[in-house]
Amino acid sequence: MSAPLILISNDDGIQAPGLKALCEALQGLGDLVVMAPEIERSAMGHAITLSDPLRLTEVDLGLEGVTAHACSGTPADCVKLAVRAVLDRPPDLVVSGINHGSNTGVNVIYSGTVSAATEGTILGIPSLAISIDCRHCEDFGPARIIAGHIVRQVLAHGLPPGILLNVNIPDLPMDQFPAGNMDGTGYDLTDHGKADWQDDFDRRVDPHQRVYYWLSGRKREIKEASHIDEETVKAGRVSITPLHYDLTAYGFRDELRKWELFASS
C-alpha cells in the first residue's frame, strides 16, 4: 500500500513560516505536495480565478521529500489545480495552514486558509484548516505537535462527505499547554461562533490628490459560550470545529413559509 498523498496549501503564501512548520509536522505521515499561492492571498474567501490563466513555479523549500509549487491563483485555485491538473493521483488529505492568525467567528467566512480546505471537501477529499492565534508568529513548536496529532486522527478516521475540520491553536509556549494537547487527548470540540470586526475605513488622500479608503478595524470583544471557537482559543485551549458548506438556515424555514410568497402557505 502506498503512503497517503497529502496536499498542503495556505493563504499566507509559499514562503510563510507556518507552511514550512506544517510540512515539518507532517513529514513521515505520507507523501507531501505543496501547492500554495506565490504571494500572500489572505482574506480571499472562496475566490476562484475564471478570467485569467494560472501559472506554476517549482519551489525548493529545503525539506526532504516535499515537492512544492507556487501558484499565481487563490488558495481555492491552488487546491483545485493540484487535484485536477497536477497530481497524478487524488490526494488522501488536504491540509491548509498553519495560518498566521486565528480563523474563528466571522473570519472563517473571509479566510483563504479555510477556503482551501473547503475546496478539498468540495472535491471529495478529507480536509482540514489549521491556524494559530498570532500575527507575527515565532514559535511553531507546539503547533507542529498539535497539527501532527490531529492529522493522524483524520487519516485514521476519515471524514464524512461535505465535512471539514477547522482547527485553531492558541499562541502559547510549550509549557503552558495542558498536557492533553501534547498527547492528543485534550482538545475542545467547538461551534463556529459570531465573533466579528468593528470595521473602519481610513479616508486618505494620495500624492496626486485623489481620495482612497483603506480597511482597518479591530476584532469586537463579544461574550460567547465557552464551547465557541473564539472563546476556546482566547482561553488557551485548542479549538476543533466541524464545518460544512450547506448554508441552508433550516431553523428559519417555518417562519419564512408564512410569508405571502409561497403558494402552499
Add this chain to the structure above:
Amino acid sequence: MSAPLILISNDDGIQAPGLKALCEALQGLGDLVVMAPEIERSAMGHAITLSDPLRLTEVDLGLEGVTAHACSGTPADCVKLAVRAVLDRPPDLVVSGINHGSNTGVNVIYSGTVSAATEGTILGIPSLAISIDCRHCEDFGPARIIAGHIVRQVLAHGLPPGILLNVNIPDLPMDQFPAGNMDGTGYDLTDHGKADWQDDFDRRVDPHQRVYYWLSGRKREIKEASHIDEETVKAGRVSITPLHYDLTAYGFRDELRKWELFASS
C-alpha cells in the same frame, strides 16, 4: 418617516444589465444607492481587500433618483465600504444582483453576488441576493417583477439576525411563468443543494513558450430532490433559499466526539 434606504450591489460590475434591471425593479420602494465593482468580479467568494486601497468613482446610470458609485474592490468590499464610510445612515436593506447566471449548489460558495448579501447580513442589515439562470441574459422583464415582489416582502417582514435570502429565477419569457410568480404567491422555498462542477483545466503554452492553466468545466448533472435550489430553477420555478453563515456541522459533532482527541470522550 423617511423612505427606506436600499443599498444595491452585484458582482457582474456597475455596467451590468442585471444591476440596472434591479434598480428599475426597486425604484419607488425607497432611496436607492448603488455601490458595485467597477469591473466584473465574479467568483470572488467572500474576498475582501486588506492590502490595497479602495477607490470610488461616481457613475450616472441614467436612472432617476439612483446614486451610483463604482468601487475598485470586491462585492464584499462594496457593501462594507458603503455602510461604514459612504452612506450617511445605515441602509434598511442590501440587495445584490440581478446576477447573470444562477447561484445554486456549490456556486453559492464561489459567488460574489451572494457574498455581497452575506456581508450585509454580517453588518446586521436584512439582505438578499437575486440571480437569473442565464449567461447572456436579454429579458429581465419577469425578473424585475419577481425581484420587486420579493423585496417588498423583505421590507415588510424584515429578516432575523444572521439570515439572508438567496433568490434564483429561471430564464423564461413572461408568459411561461406560473401566474403566482407574477402576483407574488408562487415561489418555492428551497434548501441549498450540492450541484457542483466537473472542473477541468486547459493546459496551454503562451507565445513565450511558458505553460499556463485555464479553469474550464461544466455543471455536473446530479439528481436532487425537488425542493433543492438547482432542481427548482431547472424545473422553471423561482427558488428562495434562506441562508446563514453559521458553518458548524452540528450533525457530525457526536461522531467526532468519539475520536481520541477530546478529553471528555
